[in-house]
Amino acid sequence: MSNAYPPNKKEGGLNLATPDELEGLQPTQALTQVQYLHSLLLSTNRGVWEWHPSTGVQRATGNLWQRLHRDPESALCGVWSGDLSLVHSDDRDGLIALRSRLCEQGTFVDTSIRAFARDGQPLWLRLWARALTAPGGERFFLGGCTDYSESFSSKSFSYFSGERFHHALDMVGDGLWEWDLRADEVVLDATCWRMLGYTRGQSDSGARAALARWKTHMVADDYPDVKQALEDNVREQLPLDVEFRLKHREGGTVWVRCRGNVQRSSGGEPVRVLGTLQDITASKKKQLKLEQELRRLKRESVDRADLISSLSHELRTPLNAILGYSQLVELDQSLNPDQRRRLAEIRKAGQHLLHLAGDVLDLARIDSQRLAPSIERVQPATLVADCRQLLEPLAETRKVSLTFEPLGWERAHVLADPTRFKQVVLNLMGNAIKYNRENGRVVITFAPQAEGWLRLSVLDTGSGIASAMQSRVFEPFNRLGAEQGKIEGTGVGLAIAKQLTEAMGGRIGFDSEEGQGSVFWVEFMMHDAPDEVLQMAARPDYTRSLPPCKLLYVTSRTASASRLKAVLAAVQQVEVQVVDDAMKGIFTARTGAPDIIVFDAELPGVSLRDFSEILCGDKATAHMPLMAIVDRRCDFAHVCLPTSYDLAMLAEGLRDCLSLKSVAGGIAAHNRAAPE
Structure with missing residues (x-):
């Protein structure tokens, strides 16, 4: 194992001086040291600041402040020393309390806040400072600020579900917006601004000015509807879903669909409205084209109805003449039976045509909406x-x-x-x-x-x-x-x-x-x-609204299986599979993935409760709804039907089963025992 040795300091000179070495530096060398520190601290996403709370004097320097405001000191007021207008409303109260504690007795602060850039984009900032004392005894603070929003970028989405959602919206072209009701501020993400033709930073719109900028782009005729929809959402809790037009900065009109909902505090007070914005220009153009085509078809339908009505009236005159003269000829006593039979056929065909003309006239009047019933x-x-x-x-x-x-x-x-x-x-x-x-x-x-x-x-x-x-x-x-x-x-x-x-x-x-x-x-x-x-209760017909589904019927009775199939014969979207044994039913449920499991009151070899608990306790089948066809109360199925069920009752039961959510555990574990 080799030994590690520290580098030899005397082999080459170092450019960064320690505090002990600063006293021996020449003025030009000390200036160089300051420049070194500035270059380290004042990178693109950093800034430094100084604040004297007793006099209000302050200074901010660094490129970061330019992202927040044109004037660096105004940016510092917006995130620390002033009205905090650039700070997210949820973080303002906590930051004010922290600032007060620091002024009274604190010596150091290090916190994270959410703020808004000049283009309205949200930022995560780390703000820190240390208390120092001037030669005259005045306490002041020196600190720094860092933008660490990049840590919440797409490379970190796996750790932040909210950012994953925002990224997914961005991928499909939908924008995200937030309206803070307490501060009356609107924040729109980059996708929202791109819908108007702005790139990131071009909008130059702060949180307070974003709504005003959008109003200048909104078609004036649509603004009252949008305003009413927002007010209804906040006051009446009605769903926010409104379509309106925006004027693109390069010309033309953009159709957007705005959806969202109000968020309330624990006391029930409205706090903010969160929503999405979707560019629906393409689909709206198709819709308007279809509506135009529909109006054209309606006009053609009216014209066609007029033509049919006119033809029906014109047909009646000669038909009545044919019928009238045929009846007159029939009065001639010199006609032989064969001639009378032929005249009867003529009259019969004429009457048929007359009825047809009358029916066509009625249809034309109904289609053209000229029929006005007198109720x-x-x-x-x-x-x-x-x-x-x-x-x-x-x-x-x-x-x-x-x-x-x-x-x-x-x-x-x-x-x-x-x-x-x-x-x-x-x-x-x-x-x-x-x-x-x-x-x-x-x-x-x-x-x-x-x-x-x-x-x-x-x-x-x-x-x-x-x-x-x-x-x-x-x-x-x-x-x-x-x-x-x-x-x-x-x-x-x-x-x-x-x-x-x-x-x-x-x-x-x-x-x-x-x-x-x-x-x-x-x-x-x-x-x-x-x-x-x-007061009679209506029983809705769910047979036609049932979606395609697979039904597994576990029964040992052939007659019961035949009856269920016969009842569902007209409901072609329901596929029925029958097994005659409980163990076969469990195996088929695990391997066949049915949507619903139906079973009878009697299953040889196993109780209904055990059968239910086996299915509900198995991860492969726990999410499958259970329906029991029994004539007594049961607690081991999601839905129970009497043995005298009809199609309407069965369809309603199937609908209830399909609407149930997955069940993780057994049904009967917390219910009282049912008689077997």
Whole structure:
């Protein structure tokens, strides 16, 4: 092992003198020593200062102060000796208290503060000083200041989650801003300024001037909305999300989206607003282009509706002439049977065209929004009875029984247009009769719904609608394959019924099963609905809103598995996997990663509680929600359904499971025991 020796001081001269050597230096040598120290201390990110608190005399020198203010002494006032205007508001009170203690009894100070540069950028500063005594006995302070913001740069993001977030925003082009409500100061990062065309330092805007500078760039028409949004966020705690325009310093307009939220003190007082700024110019241009295209299409739609309406009127005149003259010819007694049959076909085709022209005219009027329903208080039972009387001859011809059962709601009133209401009911009842089987049935009923709605249902015993075609039921001129049959129709009746119902503020829908028949229904708001109807709880339909998911069903009963699959048959986005053993279920859950685990009340070989605790105690399955199909109360599953569940109940349970967060431990560890 080699020995280490200190360097020989006599081998070469040193340029930095010790305090003992200073007394023997010549004036030029002492000046050189001062210059050496200045060059060491006054680098780009450092500065020195002197402060006499009794007289207020001070001096600041060094490049660092120029980053804070044009005048170095004003910069020193802003971070230490004066009003601290350049210091972050959260650090001001503590710095004032530290300054007071130092003036009264302190001899040394060393602290870190947050401050703002001239361009509004935040800085981390280390400020230190030592108390000295002048020959006359006056205490004064000499110190230094260092910018160590670089230690919070991207190379150190792994240690500071807040800076990681800021860096991520910068990477996607979003800016970060802060509005200090107590000091009424706004700080915007470099990304915000770049949106206006400023590079770092060019904005030359302090914390107090940043908002004023931005207001000069903001389009005047947008400022009231932005101001109102900020006030609503601070006073009413409404979400801050507003879009506005800014004038770029080189010309042009920039669209930005401003989002943020107010932060409050422990006492509930608003302290600051933090938010992000996103340049949405490109997407806004696309949106404006699409809106312009939409307006053009609407104008074309109105023009097209006018043309269709005009054509429909023009078609009716010759069609009425054809029908009229064909009826006159039919009165001729000299016609033979073959001629009468041909005339009947002409009249039949003419009537079909006349109905088609009328339907097209109705569609055109609805599409062009020229249909203005006259909403009033009407008694639907009376209107339905009138419709039934009109359609009885058609029902007799088709050998279909037509039954109307108000079920106690004969005197109920709804808000609708009576003429349009009858048109909707005639369309629904007419379809139920035409597309029914021979000796079939059509039943019209009333039933109250939640929140004061009254539902009119038209049930038929026809062939039903195939599931693949159900999404196109309300498309105009789409007869869902019936155009190949013998039943006449235009395919617009349901489209008109839907648009008329919605124009009156109603709702329309259907349920159908191929080979079994269909139920079409419309709902209208009741007038003076009974309290028991208004208080009925609505059960939302979650079947269509369920996201794609995998369901693992653990059951030893084949019938239960078949029933669950049958109930979910129409919900194609839910994938069902069935296993018949508890251990298989645990293994499949670990390897197959299902989104939800469903199990029955009886699992051979293991209790439900043990099964639940095994899954919840395993890291691979602890986050998976559990659903139990049981008829008793249970504490070992997130959601419990009775064995008599239907599709609506199951869909709601699946939705609740999917909305649950991951569970780290067993469910039953802190709940009371449930009977096994």
